Amino acid sequence: MSTMEEIAEKAGVSQATVSRVINGHSGVSERKRKLVMEWARKLDYQPNRTAQSLKNNKSNLIGLIISDISNPYFAEIVHAVEKEAAKNGYNIILCNTENNIQKEKESINTLRSRQVEGILIVPSDKSAPHLKSIKKLNLPFVVITQISDLFASVAVDHAKGGEMVVKHLSDLGHTKIGYIGPLKYAGYTEDKFEGYKSGLKKSNLEFNSEYIIETDGGMPELSSQNAYKKVNQFLNQANSSLATAYFAYNDLAAFEAIKAFEDHNYKVPEDIAIAGFDNTSLAQINRPGLTTISQPIKTIGHVGLNMLFDKINKNKDDENIILEPQLIVRESTLKYRRS
Amino acid sequence: MSTMEEIAEKAGVSQATVSRVINGHSGVSERKRKLVMEWARKLDYQPNRTAQSLKNNKSNLIGLIISDISNPYFAEIVHAVEKEAAKNGYNIILCNTENNIQKEKESINTLRSRQVEGILIVPSDKSAPHLKSIKKLNLPFVVITQISDLFASVAVDHAKGGEMVVKHLSDLGHTKIGYIGPLKYAGYTEDKFEGYKSGLKKSNLEFNSEYIIETDGGMPELSSQNAYKKVNQFLNQANSSLATAYFAYNDLAAFEAIKAFEDHNYKVPEDIAIAGFDNTSLAQINRPGLTTISQPIKTIGHVGLNMLFDKINKNKDDENIILEPQLIVRESTLKYRRS
DNA sequence: GTGAAAGCGCTAACAA
DNA sequence: TTGTTAGCGCTTTCAC
Numbered sequence: 001m002s003t004m005e006e007i008a009e010k011a012g013v014s015q016a017t018v019s020r021v022i023n024g025h026s027g028v029s030e031r032k033r034k035l036v037m038e039w040a041r042k043l044d045y046q047p048n049r050t051a052q053s054l055k056n057n058k059s060n061l062i063g064l065i066i067s068d069i070s071n072p073y074f075a076e077i078v079h080a081v082e083k084e085a086a087k088n089g090y091n092i093i094l095c096n097t098e099n100n101i102q103k104e105k106e107s108i109n110t111l112r113s114r115q116v117e118g119i120l121i122v123p124s125d126k127s128a129p130h131l132k133s134i135k136k137l138n139l140p141f142v143v144i145t146q147i148s149d150l151f152a153s154v155a156v157d158h159a160k161g162g163e164m165v166v167k168h169l170s171d172l173g174h175t176k177i178g179y180i181g182p183l184k185y186a187g188y189t190e191d192k193f194e195g196y197k198s199g200l201k202k203s204n205l206e207f208n209s210e211y212i213i214e215t216d217g218g219m220p221e222l223s224s225q226n227a228y229k230k231v232n233q234f235l236n237q238a239n240s241s242l243a244t245a246y247f248a249y250n251d252l253a254a255f256e257a258i259k260a261f262e263d264h265n266y267k268v269p270e271d272i273a274i275a276g277f278d279n280t281s282l283a284q285i286n287r288p289g290l291t292t293i294s295q296p297i298k299t300i301g302h303v304g305l306n307m308l309f310d311k312i313n314k315n316k317d318d319e320n321i322i323l324e325p326q327l328i329v330r331e332s333t334l335k336y337r338r339s
Numbered sequence: 340m341s342t343m344e345e346i347a348e349k350a351g352v353s354q355a356t357v358s359r360v361i362n363g364h365s366g367v368s369e370r371k372r373k374l375v376m377e378w379a380r381k382l383d384y385q386p387n388r389t390a391q392s393l394k395n396n397k398s399n400l401i402g403l404i405i406s407d408i409s410n411p412y413f414a415e416i417v418h419a420v421e422k423e424a425a426k427n428g429y430n431i432i433l434c435n436t437e438n439n440i441q442k443e444k445e446s447i448n449t450l451r452s453r454q455v456e457g458i459l460i461v462p463s464d465k466s467a468p469h470l471k472s473i474k475k476l477n478l479p480f481v482v483i484t485q486i487s488d489l490f491a492s493v494a495v496d497h498a499k500g501g502e503m504v505v506k507h508l509s510d511l512g513h514t515k516i517g518y519i520g521p522l523k524y525a526g527y528t529e530d531k532f533e534g535y536k537s538g539l540k541k542s543n544l545e546f547n548s549e550y551i552i553e554t555d556g557g558m559p560e561l562s563s564q565n566a567y568k569k570v571n572q573f574l575n576q577a578n579s580s581l582a583t584a585y586f587a588y589n590d591l592a593a594f595e596a597i598k599a600f601e602d603h604n605y606k607v608p609e610d611i612a613i614a615g616f617d618n619t620s621l622a623q624i625n626r627p628g629l630t631t632i633s634q635p636i637k638t639i640g641h642v643g644l645n646m647l648f649d650k651i652n653k654n655k656d657d658e659n660i661i662l663e664p665q666l667i668v669r670e671s672t673l674k675y676r677r678s
Numbered sequence: 679g680t681g682a683a684a685g686c687g688c689t690a691a692c693a694a
Numbered sequence: 695t696t697g698t699t700a701g702c703g704c705t706t707t708c709a710c
Binding site: 352353354355356359366367368371390392393394395396 | 695696697698699701702703704
């Protein structure tokens with residue numbers, strides 16, 4: 001890669017002049033400007049952003065830490081964030097933690113070392129102690145997809161989403177409404193499960209632990225077949241008492257649950273209604289179309305990154321933006337004839 | 340962020356000594372070593388990788404250019420590459436081109452500016468002219484998911500995959516086998532379509548253009564509903580003559596096609612068999628399970644990145660690694676009773 | 679309008 | 695064992 005020094009030599013000017021031309025500063029004679037531009041083109045000059053970063057103390061880099069990029073929902077977020085960043089002249093260093101706290105810690109340190117101007121994170125565990133020490137760093141830091149009590153954050157109200165699903169199922173006449181998903185989230189309550197419970201209460205339905213099918217949380221690789229396995233196990237128990245409708249904590253789990261129920265000769269939605277959470281692109285492609293809660297992914301990515309920019313420019317205090325979940329009703333909870 | 344200079348001052352040693360300690364070089368007295376370590380810890384020192392990069396002329400950064408990260412298949416690749424890179428002490432700058440050649444060009448230049456040591460790319464168009472000029476740059480460059488005649492590359496043999504699908508369908512007794520997908524790929528032939536045609540030939544079946552449902556290529560956003568729309572249009576035409584089996588060029592298109600067929604009261608696979616390509620995680624979750632071609636994603640990511648490392652270390656010439664596709668048979672092409 | 683020079687944080691060669 | 699120094703490529707101040 002050529003440098004300003006090389007261009008300067010070729011063009012017979014000083015390196016400072018080359019810098020002025022490349023950066024479009026005024027006060028350079030037209031003759032030299034042209035000469036420099038000419039040589040820059042000939043040598044296919046690309047400014048060294050590393051040197052610029054060092055000198056300017058500005059990297060135009062932001063760190064994006066994702067818990068599990070294999071999940072299409074998070075992939076969509078990466079998409080939205082990268083797009084918005086590029087539009088603002090920023091690049092993204094991507095770190096995937098696979099829901100591993102240790103990796104998350106390391107990623108944060110690496111990104112700091114890389115002089116990112118800020119970090120956008122989907123935390124593995126929003127209450128992990130290591131996050132508290134970041135607070136002191138005064139490193140712009142925005143949490144997305146979960147509401148944080150420590151940092152600025154943008155997320156949908158998960159509990160409310162859970163309530164909405166229960167209300168929908170209850171409105172359809174279901175009184176035995178179950179839940180498929182983790183009950184805890186890295187030691188803390190899982191908001192969707194809380195929403196499920198408060199939703200039952202609002203519909204004057206009893207909480208019945210028999211209708212709960214607990215799965216592991218979002219461990220990658222594992223998660224893939226976990227909901228299927230758990231539902232399957234549940235159905236194999238002789239004395240399992242079934243609900244007539246289930247709320248699965250995300251779309252992937254819902255799909256797996258449907259598969260497990262159908263493999264046991266229950267029809268969805270005729271015998272059992274199922275709803276998910278996330279409205280991934282598959283929710284509408286799948287047969288039956290999946291009733292689910294839509295999270296405004298693009299908004300989360302877009303708003304999250306802009307909050308980060310605001311913090312970088314020191315214009316803003318921490319703020320938690322809670323977005324409204326939206327219920328998308330499809331065939332999986334409706335009486336639906338398979339042609 | 341603290342610097343070596345600050346530590347040096349606190350510890351009462353020279354900045355060079357701090358550097359020696361931080362980098363674990365020998366020849367520092369135990370006393371000073373401890374002192375420096377102590378202060379580094381206290382000040383939460385993180386080495387400035389930008390300065391290191393500039394000095395060492397080594398960034399430990401690689402660029403990853405993806406055409407469409409919303410596609411779960413590509414997201415899996417990002418996952419595999421990031422993991423392998425992290426294991427080797429590298430970070431990833433991610434650029435998503437949305438299949439836009441202009442963005443691809445800009446991404447390459449940005450990454451060069453960022454001093455990445457090499458680029459791993461899923462090109463929007465493997466034959467685009469701008470790629471030729473990269474050849475001269477002697478920038479380590481590896482193409483993945485497609486075989487390149489210009490660069491080192493790692494991919495599955497798409498044409499062969501197409502052939503395998505056709506053979507499978509033909510073996511099942513189908514004689515009217517159709518294709519759903521783009522016919523061209525940015526002006527060039529789509530390998531899967533070529534494979535489809537040669538597969539027909541090998542099974543002694545006539546090519547019949549009536550069985551072709553052409554869709555747009557992989558434009559993001561658009562692609563989402565494109566196959567559904569095209570199949571739907573096709574079925575609405577009074578005089579459409581249907582095949583009994585279709586090969587869809589990727590899983591997403593296959594899902595959409597299934598939806599369209601079912602919306603027109605055709606059952607899959609009883610009335611029409613459908614196969615996809617990619618073996619995305621949904622292929623097995625979906626009902627019916629989708630017969631598809633599996634690409635060894637992790638292998639592609641893993642091998643691709645290691646080829647790039649080899650090129651960075653100047654140990655290797657260009658090489659094209661062609662991986663074997665694998666047919667995964669599921670319900671969508673078999674006689675399958677929906678419970 | 680232009681060039682010389684300092685300095686961003688670091689590594690490594692050299693000297694002591 | 696330790697400190698001094700040059701220099702990576704760039705931006706910017708200062709002097710001419």
